[in-house]
Amino acid sequence: MSRTALIGTGVMGETLLAGLLHAGWAPTGIVGADRRESRRHELEGRYGVKTEEFAADAVAGADTVILVVKPQDVADLLPEIAANLAPGAVVVSLCAGVTTGQLEDGLPADTPVVRVMPNTPAQVSEGMAAVSAGAHASAVDLEKAVDIMEAVGKAIVVPERYQDAVTALSGSGPAYLFFVVEAMIDAGVGLGLPRDISTALVNQTMYGSAKLLVESERHPTLLREMVTSPAGTTAAALRHLEERSVKAAFMAAIEAARDRSEELGRRD
C-alpha cells in the first residue's frame, strides 16, 4: 500500500490533508508530522490519520513526501528527512520560493523533486496549483504531484522559472481578494448598512462574479463594461479607483510578492 508523508500540518498542510481525504484518499495511507503533541491529537481525532512527532519517522517507508513547512524551516528539515527517505520516493514541496535545486542539494543524489504552488481555496476543492519538475523527476513523478493537487482543485504544469510569479499571483491571490471583500464590507458599513447585511451582499457579489467570470468565459473588461451604465453609479466609482491608481497598486503589490518569493529562495 502506498504511503504519503505530510511534513507540516499548519494552514496549507491541513488544507491538503482535508482535501485528499475528502477526495477519497484512505486515512491509513497518510502520515502527518507535527512537533506539537496537542496538534497531533487534534489531527488524529479529526481525520483518523497516523501522526509522528519527527519528520524522519513520518518519511520512513513513504513513497511520496509532501513538504508544507515554512520556507525558513526547509534547511533544517532536509537533513532530518534525507537520512530516512526511501529509495525512489518523490519529494513534493509546497514551500514558497524554495527551488527544486535547493531541495535536491539537501536530499540523496537523484531524488525526484516536484515544486508546487497551491492556494487555500483547495479547502473547498477549488484550489489552483502550478507544478514544476525538478532535475530528477520523471513524467510519472510529475503526474503524481498533479494528481495530488487535482484532488483539491485544478493543477497546471509550468516551467519552474514561472514559480515566483505564480506564487505572487495565485498563491497569495486569495488574500488580495479577501482584502477587497473586507474593504467593500467596511464601505457598506460606512454607508450605513448593518455589518451582516453588508457582508451578505459583498460575499454573494464576489461569489456570483467569480462564477460569471469562469462560466461565461468572457473577458473581465467586457463583464465590467456590462455593469457600467452610461453616466451611472459604476462609472462614478471606477473613476475614483482610476484616479487613485488602484490597478498600478495591484501590479506593484504583486511584483513585491514575486520579489519576496525570489528572496525566500535565496535563503541558506
Ligand SMILES: NC(=O)C1=CN([C@@H]2O[C@H](COP(=O)(O)OP(=O)(O)OC[C@H]3O[C@@H](n4cnc5c(N)ncnc54)[C@H](OP(=O)(O)O)[C@@H]3O)[C@@H](O)[C@H]2O)C=CC1
Ligand atoms: N498559507 C497559504 O495560503 C499557502 C502556503 N504555502 C506554503 O506552505 C507552507 C506552509 O505555510 P502555512 O501552512 O501557511 O504555514 P504554517 O506555519 O501554518 O504551517 C507550517 C507548519 O509546519 C510545521 N513544521 C515546521 N518544521 C517542521 C518539522 N520539522 N516537522 C514537522 N512540522 C514542522 C510548523 O510547526 P510549528 O508551528 O511548530 O513551527 C507549522 O505547523 C509554506 O512554505 C508556504 O509558503 C503555499 C501556498 C499557499
Ligand SMILES: O=C(O)[C@@H]1CCC=N1
Ligand atoms: O504568504 C506566503 O508566503 C504564502 C505563499 C503563498 C501564500 N502564502
